[in-house]
Amino acid sequence: MGAFLFFFFFIVSISGILLGAKKNTAGYILPETQTGQTSNFEEWKSIAVLENIAQQTLKDSVSSLLSRDIDRMDIRKEKGIVKFLFKNHIHEIQLDGTTGEVLSIGQRRSDVIENIHDGSIVDDYLGTGGYFKLVYSVSMGIALLVFTITGFWLWYGPKKLRKTGR
Incomplete structure (x- = not known):
């Protein structure tokens, strides 16, 4: 699943970084x-x-x-x-x-970046009325949550096993 979502996580992360810096770009992004x-x-x-x-x-x-x-x-x-x-x-x-x-x-280049970040650029292109954005945002949120929880467990689980094994 991670390999499938890699491209989408890459897009979300890069656009998120740009949006975070938008007010510090000397007027280029915003x-x-x-x-x-x-x-x-x-x-x-x-x-x-x-x-x-x-x-x-x-x-x-x-x-x-x-x-x-x-x-x-x-x-x-x-x-x-x-x-x-x-x-x-x-x-x-x-x-x-x-x-x-x-x-x-x-x-306002930031508006284009926001549309890429939340998937609404695809909605605008395909005319799907917000459904792509909804599915995209919910899917990315759930995937990030699952990856965070499983990543935490992969870090914490061995520590817990070592403590109980001693």
Whole structure:
């Protein structure tokens, strides 16, 4: 079983290492979070205005061919910014919540690594609606648990036998 799962454990371990280091890669894996002018929401532009700025920035500064459909917005009140993440590609635009100024345009390579790590990249490719990710994650978790328990027993068992044999 270990030989069969070797490839999957290799992928999970390498992607896990990369995800663990993502905030320490000088913005290569995950764009660094910028800081805006204020955390006071009363001074911020509306979400609709910020959304329009982000979509226009994507079109003008990155590519007019990319989808401008927003996947999610990450509001960082304490930093005074909003991160806009788009569907179907890995670009991120960070805006100052107060002025709407573009603070950062970057690529979230960490999202691709996360999709590889949890198996959802296969779901996206095959269109299986999350079932591959579920089977993959549960199988890998169970296999890791079994290998951990049996590995512990292979280490502890001989120690116990030596103690009882004396």
